[in-house]
Structure formats: C-alpha cells, structure tokens
Amino acid sequence: MTQPPKHDPDYNYGYLDEATKRMLRRSLLKAIAIPGYQVPFASREMPLARGWGTGGIQITAAIIGPDDTLKAIDQGADDTTNAVSIRRFFARVTGVATTEETTKASLIQTRHRIPEEPLRDGQILVYQVPLPEPLRKLIPSESETRKIHAWAEYGPIYVRLYEDIAQYGEVTSTYSHPILVNDRYIASPTPIPKFDNPKMHMSPALQLFGAGREKRLYAIPPYTKVKSLDFEDYPFTLQRWDEPCALCGSTTSYLDEVIINDANERMFVCSDTHYCETRRGEGHEGPQLTKAQSVHLTGSAP
Amino acid sequence: MIEQAPLLRVQNVTRLYGGRVGCRDTSFNLWPGEVLGVVGESGSGKTTLLRSLAGFEPPDEGTIHFRRGEKDHDIYALDEANRRAMMRTEWGMVHQNPRDGLRLDVSAGGNIGESLMARGDRHYGKMRARVTDWLQRVEIDSSRIDDSPKSFSGGMQQRLQIARVLVAEPRLVFMDEPTGGLDVSVQARLLDLLRVLVRDLHLAAIIVTHDLAVARLLTDRLIVMKDGHIIEEGLTDQILDDPHHAYTQLLTSAVLSA
Amino acid sequence: MYLAVKGGEAAIAATHQLLAETRRGDLTVPEVTVAQIKEQMALLVARVMNEGALYDEDLAALALKQAQGDVIEAAFLLRAYRTTLPRLGSSEPLDTTVMAIRRRISATFKDLPGGQVLGSTYDYTHRLFDFALTGSDNETEAVAAPEALDDVMPRVLDILGDEGLIEREAPLGRDATPEDITRDATTFPAGRAARLQSLSRGDEGFLLGLAYSVQRGYGHNHPFAGEIRVGEIRVCLTPEELGFDIDIGDITITECQMITQFTGSKEVPPQFTRGYGLVFGHNERKAMSMAVVDRALKGTELGETPTYPAQQQEFVLYHCDNVEAAGFLEHLKLPHYVDFQGELELVRRMRTEQSASTKVETP
Numbered sequence: 022m023t024q025p026p027k028h029d030p031d032y033n034y035g036y037l038d039e040a041t042k043r044m045l046r047r048s049l050l051k052a053i054a055i056p057g058y059q060v061p062f063a064s065r066e067m068p069l070a071r072g073w074g075t076g077g078i079q080i081t082a083a084i085i086g087p088d089d090t091l092k093a094i095d096q097g098a099d100d101t102t103n104a105v106s107i108r109r110f111f112a113r114v115t116g117v118a119t120t121e122e123t124t125k126a127s128l129i130q131t132r133h134r135i136p137e138e139p140l141r142d143g144q145i146l147v148y149q150v151p152l153p154e155p156l157r158k159l160i161p162s163e164s165e166t167r168k169i170h171a172w173a174e175y176g177p178i179y180v181r182l183y184e185d186i187a188q189y190g191e192v193t194s195t196y197s198h199p200i201l202v203n204d205r206y207i208a209s210p211t212p213i214p215k216f217d218n219p220k221m222h223m224s225p226a227l228q229l230f231g232a233g234r235e236k237r238l239y240a241i242p243p244y245t246k247v248k249s250l251d252f253e254d255y256p257f258t259l260q261r262w263d264e265p266c267a268l269c270g271s272t273t274s275y276l277d278e279v280i281i282n283d284a285n286e287r288m289f290v291c292s293d294t295h296y297c298e299t300r301r302g303e304g305h306e307g308p309q310l311t312k313a314q315s316v317h318l319t320g321s322a323p
Numbered sequence: 324m325i326e327q328a329p330l331l332r333v334q335n336v337t338r339l340y341g342g343r344v345g346c347r348d349t350s351f352n353l354w355p356g357e358v359l360g361v362v363g364e365s366g367s368g369k370t371t372l373l374r375s376l377a378g379f380e381p382p383d384e385g386t387i388h389f390r391r392g393e394k395d396h397d398i399y400a401l402d403e404a405n406r407r408a409m410m411r412t413e414w415g416m417v418h419q420n421p422r423d424g425l426r427l428d429v430s431a432g433g434n435i436g437e438s439l440m441a442r443g444d445r446h447y448g449k450m451r452a453r454v455t456d457w458l459q460r461v462e463i464d465s466s467r468i469d470d471s472p473k474s475f476s477g478g479m480q481q482r483l484q485i486a487r488v489l490v491a492e493p494r495l496v497f498m499d500e501p502t503g504g505l506d507v508s509v510q511a512r513l514l515d516l517l518r519v520l521v522r523d524l525h526l527a528a529i530i531v532t533h534d535l536a537v538a539r540l541l542t543d544r545l546i547v548m549k550d551g552h553i554i555e556e557g558l559t560d561q562i563l564d565d566p567h568h569a570y571t572q573l574l575t576s577a578v579l580s581a
Numbered sequence: 582m583y584l585a586v587k588g589g590e591a592a593i594a595a596t597h598q599l600l601a602e603t604r605r606g607d608l609t610v611p612e613v614t615v616a617q618i619k620e621q622m623a624l625l626v627a628r629v630m631n632e633g634a635l636y637d638e639d640l641a642a643l644a645l646k647q648a649q650g651d652v653i654e655a656a657f658l659l660r661a662y663r664t665t666l667p668r669l670g671s672s673e674p675l676d677t678t679v680m681a682i683r684r685r686i687s688a689t690f691k692d693l694p695g696g697q698v699l700g701s702t703y704d705y706t707h708r709l710f711d712f713a714l715t716g717s718d719n720e721t722e723a724v725a726a727p728e729a730l731d732d733v734m735p736r737v738l739d740i741l742g743d744e745g746l747i748e749r750e751a752p753l754g755r756d757a758t759p760e761d762i763t764r765d766a767t768t769f770p771a772g773r774a775a776r777l778q779s780l781s782r783g784d785e786g787f788l789l790g791l792a793y794s795v796q797r798g799y800g801h802n803h804p805f806a807g808e809i810r811v812g813e814i815r816v817c818l819t820p821e822e823l824g825f826d827i828d829i830g831d832i833t834i835t836e837c838q839m840i841t842q843f844t845g846s847k848e849v850p851p852q853f854t855r856g857y858g859l860v861f862g863h864n865e866r867k868a869m870s871m872a873v874v875d876r877a878l879k880g881t882e883l884g885e886t887p888t889y890p891a892q893q894q895e896f897v898l899y900h901c902d903n904v905e906a907a908g909f910l911e912h913l914k915l916p917h918y919v920d921f922q923g924e925l926e927l928v929r930r931m932r933t934e935q936s937a938s939t940k941v942e943t944p
Contacts, residue, residue, distance in 0.1 A: 073911075184430060254449075
C-alpha cells in the first residue's frame with residue numbers, strides 16, 4: 022500500500038461539489054432500493070472522457086471518504102493505462118490510500134472484470150458501464166425500452182437467446198450476458214465476461230453501476246439474487262480453458278491470451294494481475310513461468 | 324354457439340384524424356366466436372376504427388369494453404401496463420403489410436417463438452415443438468424454421484404473421500386487409516387457411532377489407548361504413564344479396580360488374 | 582514483441598512530457614499567447630465556449646492553446662472545469678430587443694424597423710487569399726456609421742406575431758425554474774428548453790449536417806431566415822436575498838429565428854411556425870443550424886410524423902454532444918482484452934466443432 026499526499030487543495034474533496042455528491046447519493050439510494058432499475062441521474066462532466074469510466078468515477082467521487090482504500094482495475098489489471106489514470110485522479114483529489122490488494126480495498130472501481138478473490142461484507146464494487154440498457158441492441162428507442170422494463174415485457178431479449186440456439190446450437194454471448202436482478206429487472210452486467218456473472222449472485226459486497234454518458238445508475242445490494250438469462254433446457258454455462266495460467270498455474274481464473282514473440286507463440290495468463298502475483302508469491306508456479314520471466318511478462322518494466 | 328355476453332362492446336366511438344373524420348358515433352357488439360367484417364371503400368375510416376379497437380389509439384369519444392372472465396374492462400380506462408397485457412394475451416393484430424407485424428431480422432421460428440416467450444415460456448425444446456407445429460398449420464415447410472422471413476414470398480410472410488399472432492392463443496384477432504397486396508391465387512389459399520383456423524380455434528375476429536369476396540368467404544356479419552358512419556349492418560349473406568342502402572348497392576354492383 | 586504488461590505509470594508520465602514538447606513545436610517560433618488567441622481567433626473561441634457550455638473567453642483561449650487547437654478537446658477542458666463550479670442561480674431571461682446590435686439582418690423583409698445592419702461578416706467577401714495577412718502589419722480602421730442605431734430593435738418574428746401569423750410561444754412564468762440539462766438527465770419526450778440547451782451546446786458540424794438534410798428534403802420544411810442578430814447583451818441575476826436584479830456582465834450572443842410554413846391542423850389555422858437558435862459569441866452558422874433543427878424537432882407537437890433523423894428527438898439529442906461522442910468513440914482505444922478473449926475462444930471452439938462434424942460427414 023502506498024500513502025499518497027493529502028488531497029489537492031485546488032479542488033473540492035472528491036472533485037465534485039457537495040451538492041452534486043448529494044444528488045449522486047440520493048440517486049444511488051434509489052438504485053439500491055430498486056435493485057437492477059436504471060435510475061436517471063444528472064451526470065456531470067468529468068476531467069476524464071466519456072466512455073472512459075465517468076459513471077464509475079462519479080459514483081466513487083460521491084461515496085469515497087478519508088478512511089477508504091481504493092483499488093482501480095481495468096480488464097482485471099491494476100496497471101493498465103486507464104486504471105492508473107483513475108487511481109491517480111482519486112489520489113490527487115481525495116488523498117486516500119490506494120492498493121492493488123483486493124482484500125485490503127474498501128472500494129474497488131472496475132472496468133470489465135470482477136476480481137478473482139471473493140469479495141466480502143462491507144466492500145463496494147463500482148462498475149464503469151458503457152451501455153446500461155441490455156435491450157438496446159434489439160430496441161434502439163429509450164422511450165420504448167423504459168416501457169418494456171416498467172411492464173417487464175421481456176420477450177424480445179429471450180428472442181436473442183432463442184436465435185443463438187437456433188443458429189449455433191448454444192447461446193453465443195461471451196460477455197455482457199444479461200442478468201435478471203432480484204426476479205424483477207433485467208440489467209446489463211456491463212461487459213464483464215460471462216465467466217464473472219455467477220460472482221454477482223448473492224455477493225456480500227455492494228455492487229454499484231454508473232453509466233456517465235448515458236446518465237444512468239443502477240445497483241445490486243449485498244446478498245441479492247442475480248440470475249443469468251437462460252432457458253430451462255439450455256442452462257447458462259461458463260467458458261473454460263484447456264490449460265492453467267502459464268504463470269501461476271491457476272485453473273479457476275479468467276485467462277487472457279498473450280502473444281509472446283514474432284513466431285506467434287502464445288500463452289494464457291490470469292487477467293487478474295494481482296491475483297496471479299499473489300499466487301506466485303505463495304509459491305504457485307505455472308508451466309511457463311520461467312519462459313515468461315525471460316520475456317518480461319512478470320516483472321516491472323525495464 | 325353464441326354465448327350470453329358480448330366479447331367486445333363498442334359504444335359511440337368517434338375518432339378524428341388530421342382534421343377529418345375517421346369514424347363517428349360508431350356502436351356495435353362482437354360476440355365470442357363471431358367473425359365481423361367491416362367494409363367500405365378506402366378512406367372510409369375502417370383502419371382508424373380498427374386501430375382504436377385494438378388498443379393502439381384512444382378514440383376521441385366513446386368507449387370500448389372487452390370482456391375477460393366475468394368482467395367488462397373499458398380498455399382505455401385501464402392503465403397502459405394492463406392494456407398492454409391484454410393486447411398481448413387476449414387479442415392480436417394481423418397487419419396488411421406483414422413487415423409491420425414481423426421482425427425481419429429474426430428467424431421465422433424466432434418470430435413465432437417471441438409470442439411464447441412474451442407470455443413466459445422458457446423451455447427451448449417445447450417452444451421449438453410448438454413453433455414447428457404452427458409452421459405446419461400455416462402451411463410453411465418446417466425446414467424453413469431458421470430462415471429469415473426476408474427470404475419468404477409475400478404470401479408466406481403473411482402466413483408467418485398469422486402464426487405469430489395465433490400461437491399466443493388470443494380470443495380475438497383484428498385483421499387489416501389481410502389479403503391486400505397479394506396475387507389472386509395466393510389470396511385464395513390464404514383465405515381458405517384463415518377460414519379453417521378461425522373455425523377450428525373458435526376465434527372471434529374483426530376483418531377490415533374493401534374486398535367483398537373476402538367478406539363473403541370469412542365473415543358472419545357485416546358493417547358497411549361510409550364517411551365515418553355505419554350505414555348498414557346485418558348478416559353477411561343478407562347484406563350482400565339484398566343491400567338496402569344505395570351505397571351498399573353500389574359496392575355490391577361494382578363487384579358484380581368487375 | 583509484447584512486453585509491457587507492467588510499467589504503465591512510467592510510460593504515461595513520458596507521454597505527458599512528449600505531449601508538452603509537441604504542443605510547443607519549433608522553439609525558434611515565438612510561443613502563441615492566450616491573449617492572441619482570444620483576440621485574433623474570436624470565432625474559434627466562440628465555438629469552444631458553445632460546445633464547452635461556458636462563457637469565458639480567456640479560459641476558452643487557454644483551452645485552445647492547451648489542446649493545440651483541437652476544438653473538441655478544448656471544449657472538453659471547459660466542460661470539465663465548468664462541472665466544478667457551484668450553481669448560484671439562474672439569470673433573468675435575456676431581452677434581445679435591447680441588445681447592443683453589431684449585426685442584424687432579415688431575409689424575409691427588405692426593410693424593417695431598425696434597418697438591416699450588415700456588421701462584420703464574411704458573407705460578402707470573395708474567398709481569395711489575402712497574402713498581406715502573411716505579414717504582421719495589418720491595421721485597418723473601420724468607417725463609423727453616420728448615425729447611431731436605434732436603441733430598441735423589434736424582432737421580425739414579433740412583428741409577424743402581432744398579426745397572428747406565427748405560432749405563439751408562451752414564456753415560462755417569471756418564477757418558473759428553467760430545465761437544466763446539466764442538472765437533470767434528459768428524459769423523452771424532452772421539453773423544448775431541454776432540446777434548445779442540448780442543441781446550443783451540440784456539435785456545430787453535426788447540427789449543420791442535420792439542418793442541411795432538412796433543407797434537402799429529409800424533414801419536410803423550408804426555412805426562412807426571419808432574423809439573425811449579433812451583439813452584446815447584459816446578463817442579470819436576482820439573488821433571492823436581494824429581491825432586485827444585479828448586472829453581472831455583458832456577453833456576446835448570436836440569435837437566429839427561422840420561419841417555416843405550417844399547413845394547419847384540425848385545431849389550428851394555417852400559420853408560420855418558428856425555429857430558434859441562440860449561441861455564445863458570433864456564430865451565425867451554428868445559430869441557424871440550431872434554429873432549423875429546433876423547428877424539425879417540434880414536429881411531433883405540431884402533429885407531424887417524425888420520419889427523418891432531424892425530426893427524431895432521441896437521435897438528435899443523444900448524438901449532438903461531441904464531447905460525449907468523442908469520448909465514447911475514443912474509448913475504443915482502451916484495452917478490450919477480456920471481451921475479445923471471450924470472442925476469440927468462442928470462434929476457435931466453434932470452428933473446431935464445425936471441422937470435427939465435417940470430418941464425420943465426409944468419409
């Protein structure tokens with residue numbers, strides 16, 4: 022854990038003014054009260070671009086406090102450009118402690134993944150959401166989709182699953198697989214791989230979702246039922262890999278494919294970089310760890 | 324075969340559009356299992372009336388009651404959620420242009436299946452069986468189940484639309500010129516099919532048409548409309564064989580001379 | 582070879598340094614000042630203020646310098662700053678009949694009370710290069726008008742309104758709080774105020790294209806430029822605790838009112854309808870585009886069926902914001918390894934299964 026300097030005095034704590042934070046908190050309370058329902062909110066401009074996590078950043082800005090420890094990940098990794106940028110932003114405007122350790126974080130802002138380490142009571146997972154409307158690809162009009170949610174007329178979204186099975190013999194979604202929250206609202210899990218969907222079900226952590234450009238918030242309170250859409254005779258399934266993580270040997274984590282040389286040789290490694298490092302620290306070794314060290318896949322940049 | 328209470332009660336319905344009269348002060352009843360034809364030339368307000376009856380556009384005046392169970396529901400006094408639920412489960416609409424009633428980017432099977440999924444079916448295999456059965460009932464080769472309706476002829480698209488509506492087991496079907504835009508030989512086959520389906524399923528139907536041959540073949544009772552008014556109504560054979568109103572006489576003679 | 586799974590922090594810091602160096606350019610060329618941009622690139626500054634939704638010429642000029650002249654990036658800087666400002670209140674409605682006119686023209690009347698005032702414009706210039714501008718000695722003094730302009734200039738559409746020829750527009754009551762799209766998420770159908778606000782900060786190029794599509798027939802209306810006026814106007818605020826209004830400064834604005842024919846409906850006799858555009862600074866093209874699109878978006882209220890893009894509220898309002906659009910488009914540069922991995926795995930597996938089944942079928 023690193024201790025950054027106190028917050029930049031040129032900006033209000035958390036960047037946003039207090040009235041805006043109160044507006045966000047009210048919207049969040051509504052979202053938590055109606056799990057899976059998309060609450061319109063007056064999304065503010067942020068110094069990071071739309072589509073780069075402004076929804077998640079606004080949520081974090083509204084709920085972060087001096088006692089928090091923040092972890093920011095993008096694609097499961099703490100060290101990709103956008104995660105670095107968001108972590109630095111909050112270090113600057115709040116001065117909170119940041120960490121890469123999932124267990125030590127009280128607040129985790131994420132894009133496209135849920136950490137492998139199971140979350141616990143009291144933690145908050147903030148998702149950055151590009152397109153909050155799970156029906157948008159079928160029905161372009163917002164007025165129409167809001168009615169469909171209001172009346173739970175969810176026939177059209179099952180048509181997508183039906184078409185997949187009819188054409189390919191299986192449901193072909195690999196990420197953004199829609200979820201039914203608390204038996205009522207269909208919601209988008211954001212583009213997390215469907216591998217992560219089961220982690221949302223009855224999670225002890227509070228899950229908050231922010232779509233800045235689309236100006237919508239939604240939430241899954243702790244211990245809420247989350248069902249991935251499927252048919253009775255075609256139950257929801259997860260993707261699997263034939264090999265373990267090349268670095269830490271994990272057989273249960275989501276793996277990214279990495280091309281390691283010009284000969285197109287590749288290896289599969291944990292997408293959750295901190296989880297992978299922790300396992301290696303504990304002495305776990307993947308089949309290609311030695312080889313990976315020779316191409317700088319495991320250490321710091323030269 | 325006709326039960327005690329009417330299925331649909333239309334009372335003093337007036338519907339204006341674009342400064343013109345769609346229909347004025349229109350009243351009639353429809354009984355369970357009855358097929359009612361609405362005839363009149365283009366622009367006489369038939370389609371406007373049908374859209375109001377089917378829940379799409381409220382009338383400017385008057386009421387429309389639909390009987391479900393022991394209770395008559397004023398469909399425009401219901402909130403939108405309840406009205407939509409009734410539109411989904413109690414009645415269906417067959418559009419003149421099948422493209423208005425189908426999803427062209429979804430397979431034929433998906434189009435029929437959507438009606439089942441909309442009412443909560445969640446078993447792929449069982450749905451698939453019902454969809455296959457319905458394709459056969461509307462005389463579409465079941466090997467076409469996964470094909471896009473875009474590759475279907477106009478007649479096939481219309482039969483697919485009918486299957487999509489009827490699979491939901493409605494008690495009432497609205498049809499707007501269901502054979503319009505089809506070749507004469509295709510029309511005949513479709514009419515035959517509709518006649519059989521309506522009879523076998525004991526459906527009530529309201530069919531808007533300007534084609535008296537369609538009316539004679541499918542309907543039990545007729546309403547003749549002119550300038551937004553009902554000018555004549557009665558049993559179909561009676562009206563077509565012995566029209567009283569001058570306008571009806573003109574309509575029937577136009578058919579005879581054609 | 583792919584190396585940098587780690588090392589993001591250092592790499593990002595280095596790009597920031599490189600950006601600063603690139604921005605400055607050749608050190609033998611003098612550095613442009615913010616004041617120069619503000620004074621000599623005023624039309625560009627106006628565009629940035631509009632799309633950045635903040636009237637501040639100095640900050641807009643600084644934003645342009647910092648963004649190397651990238652308009653959307655500059656507008657983004659203004660917006661990101663604007664969002665940190667507390668909202669103290671709403672100004673009183675602007676009365677544009679009493680603005681200090683710099684330019685005022687009507688395309689519908691040859692002469693009118695107050696006259697046609699041509700002002701400063703490129704409209705009547707030949708687009709030929711003025712190579713004198715490659716030098717630095719360009720001082721010209723304009724000729725003063727023989728007499729001062731009228732203090733009050735009636736708006737052309739008000740003149741038509743007195744005859745009842747143009748649709749009435751009911752002003753909000755004095756105590757009514759205007760909608761504010763930066764404080765409430767827009768819901769659909771969107772009210773006129775929300776629409777006008779979105780258009781006013783919308784992308785000039787996008788609105789121009791939409792307005793053009795209306796003119797070419799994708800929108801069923803033929804607009805006339807009833808009036809365009811440019812000038813300075815006083816902005817006043819009435820603080821609750823004072824109870825009277827105070828002058829908080831002058832801003833330059835461009836206002837455009839378009840006139841479009843309307844054939845009437847069952848309730849309304851034939852009359853003209855209006856489209857309204859109001860933007861910061863001198864920017865006639867934007868104000869005109871806005872007015873044409875505003876009229877197109879009123880279609881539903883006038884009983885027209887929205888058929889074309891310019892008439893569809895959700896299409897126009899969701900997509901006219903260039904800062905949002907640019908952010909989302911450019912987010913495609915962010916890593917998508919995880920989602921792509923899912924697709925890759927699926928395609929491979931399905932290909933494997935397909936080739937396996939083909940083998941079985943072919944003996």
